[in-house]
Amino acid sequence: MTVQFKSTAPLELQDPSLLESRCLIDGEWLGSGEDAVHNPATGALLGNVPRFGAAEATKAVEAASRAFKPWAKRLAKERGAILRRWFELIIANREDLALILTSEQGKPLPEARGEIDYAASYVEYYAEEAKRIYGETIPSHRPDARIMVTRQPTGVVTAITPWNFPAGMITRKIAPALAAGCTAVVKPAPETPLTALALAVLAQRAGIPDGVFNVLTGDAPAIGEVFCSHPAVRVVGFTGSTEVGKLLMRQAAVGVKKVALELGGNAPFIVFDDADLEAAVEGAMVSKFRNMGQTCVCANRLYVQAGIYDAFVTRLAERVAALVVGDGTAPGVTQGPLITGEALAKVETLVADATGKGARAVTGGRHHGLGRTFYEPTVLADVTAEMAVARHEIFGPVAPVFKFTTEDEVVAAANDTQYGLAAYFYARDIGRIFRVAEELEYGMVGINSGLLSSELAPFGGVKESGNSREGGPHGIDEFVELKYMLIGGLAR
Numbered sequence: 107m108t109v110q111f112k113s114t115a116p117l118e119l120q121d122p123s124l125l126e127s128r129c130l131i132d133g134e135w136l137g138s139g140e141d142a143v144h145n146p147a148t149g150a151l152l153g154n155v156p157r158f159g160a161a162e163a164t165k166a167v168e169a170a171s172r173a174f175k176p177w178a179k180r181l182a183k184e185r186g187a188i189l190r191r192w193f194e195l196i197i198a199n200r201e202d203l204a205l206i207l208t209s210e211q212g213k214p215l216p217e218a219r220g221e222i223d224y225a226a227s228y229v230e231y232y233a234e235e236a237k238r239i240y241g242e243t244i245p246s247h248r249p250d251a252r253i254m255v256t257r258q259p260t261g262v263v264t265a266i267t268p269w270n271f272p273a274g275m276i277t278r279k280i281a282p283a284l285a286a287g288c289t290a291v292v293k294p295a296p297e298t299p300l301t302a303l304a305l306a307v308l309a310q311r312a313g314i315p316d317g318v319f320n321v322l323t324g325d326a327p328a329i330g331e332v333f334c335s336h337p338a339v340r341v342v343g344f345t346g347s348t349e350v351g352k353l354l355m356r357q358a359a360v361g362v363k364k365v366a367l368e369l370g371g372n373a374p375f376i377v378f379d380d381a382d383l384e385a386a387v388e389g390a391m392v393s394k395f396r397n398m399g400q401t402c403v404c405a406n407r408l409y410v411q412a413g414i415y416d417a418f419v420t421r422l423a424e425r426v427a428a429l430v431v432g433d434g435t436a437p438g439v440t441q442g443p444l445i446t447g448e449a450l451a452k453v454e455t456l457v458a459d460a461t462g463k464g465a466r467a468v469t470g471g472r473h474h475g476l477g478r479t480f481y482e483p484t485v486l487a488d489v490t491a492e493m494a495v496a497r498h499e500i501f502g503p504v505a506p507v508f509k510f511t512t513e514d515e516v517v518a519a520a521n522d523t524q525y526g527l528a529a530y531f532y533a534r535d536i537g538r539i540f541r542v543a544e545e546l547e548y549g550m551v552g553i554n555s556g557l558l559s560s561e562l563a564p565f566g567g568v569k570e571s572g573n574s575r576e577g578g579p580h581g582i583d584e585f586v587e588l589k590y591m592l593i594g595g596l597a598r
């Protein structure tokens with residue numbers, strides 16, 4: 107496991123104006139920096155953003171409310187053209203956006219570029235989808251009347267987003283919302299606000315009108331309270347932990363607001379005896395170690411059938427030991443730091459619990475020698491259901507590998523969680539593929555693949571992993587309301 111470290115040079119952007127640290131409310135850039143944003147790899151200060159609260163959140167929601175009807179009345183083609191322009195600007199500024207993202211979030215630069223492409227793909231997709239929000243006519247129950255159903259924009263959308271995908275988690279909500287004719291107010295995570303603000307700079311340049319897209323930073327509970335209770339808000343969108351999602355759901359219930367929740371996960375990754383072993387190891391690497399294991403769809407529990415358990419563990423450990431840990435901006439680095447000291451402590455506690463109950467660290471298992479929040483990419487063998495890693499979202503570069511014997515046993519184990527976001531399995535028997543895919547209680551199932559996210563498909567979970575879908579044609583549904591019109595008086 108080698109390490110790479112790059113000098114703590116300041117951000118060298120092609121367009122320095124993208125490093126914006128003020129908030130965008132009603133077309134104005136407001137506020138001065140109170141809350142520091144640091145590079146998790148180096149500790150370097152990247153900027154200071156405003157600590158706004160209820161007053162500014164109210165100002166932003168009311169701006170979005172004023173902007174709603176004019177935006178909703180624009181032709182869908184016009185909204186689509188403006189979103190297309192935003193997409194083009196994101197792609198044109200990909201390198202700067204990726205550098206800002208890696209600097210504040212920590213993921214390796216190639217992954218950050220990939221996230222910018224991923225984030226842009228939602229804007230591109232919904233720029234097109236804006237023109238396809240169709241209604242329907244229904245055969246009438248009366249000769250003198252006709253039935254029409256239209257899909258109209260819901261109204262003001264508020265969105266609270268996480269730090270692990272600071273670009274993708276914003277556009278995955280905002281692009282469909284704006285495409286549908288809604289207006290939006292976003293509060294990004296305090297760890298990664300600069301990416302959100304850079305996207306807002308480009309949104310304004312693309313011609314998204316004042317008040318249609320607002321971004322503010324600051325006091326999360328105070329801002330969240332306004333987002334959930336202001337009478338002008340129609341949808342509360344949230345991507346983050348299940349704990350906070352439940353809190354926001356309770357707050358939004360008072361005003362009977364729609365909540366669109368994308369929450370935590372605890373993904374099983376099952377490898378059957380008949381799997382392509384090398385493909386399964388590759389899939390495990392992609393699913394587990396992307397973003398240092400800090401994704402909601404990471405393989406959180408790896409279940410390997412007894413006949414290939416030792417071979418899989420050995421091969422996986424070889425691949426994990428070859429990961430390169432360091433500053434994500436340094437060439438060749440494939441694992442950056444964890445986002446905070448609290449995240450590191452959680453991973454250390456989970457690994458200590460597992461090894462204390464008999465798990466074996468085949469590789470890694472310790473705080474990395476680089477210090478700060480770097481952790482050694484880790485494979486744990488001989489893991490059992492009694493260990494906390496079986497029940498908690500690890501959110502770190504740790505692969506706990508469980509052994510199983512029968513298909514029924516592993517499906518029961520995989521479903522034994524309050525989460526239901528993503529699941530994966532590797533097998534080649536077609537009967538097994540259909541049986542297991544249908545039995546798994548998850549919103550998304552990757553079969554012989556460790557990666558399934560795409561703007562083309564409905565991303566989301568069941569149980570305590572959420573209640574919404576983002577991406578694909580279904581991604582619009584959160585931001586439109588059905589209106590049933592009965593047109594009578596048509597008899598001769």
Ligand SMILES: NC(=O)c1ccc[n+]([C@@H]2O[C@H](COP(=O)([O-])OP(=O)(O)OC[C@H]3O[C@@H](n4cnc5c(N)ncnc54)[C@H](O)[C@@H]3O)[C@@H](O)[C@H]2O)c1
Pocket residue numbers: 266267268269270271275293294295296326327328329330331345346347348350351353367368369370371401402403499527571572
């Ligand atoms: N399902 C998905 O699509 C998806 C995607 C990314 C992350 N996640 C989940 O998010 C979690 C990691 O992200 P995180 O640590 O940022 O989650 P988090 O819930 O701690 O924070 C998410 C957002 O909520 C805000 N927040 C925190 N407390 C709040 C409160 N009381 N009121 C209003 N807002 C509040 C934070 O400032 C942040 O912007 C993991 O559980 C991960 O699985 C899910």
Ligand SMILES: O=C[C@H](O)CS(=O)(=O)O
Pocket residue numbers: 270271274400401402403559565
């Ligand atoms: O962490 C959650 C993200 O949704 C991961 S993905 O990039 O969409 O797969």
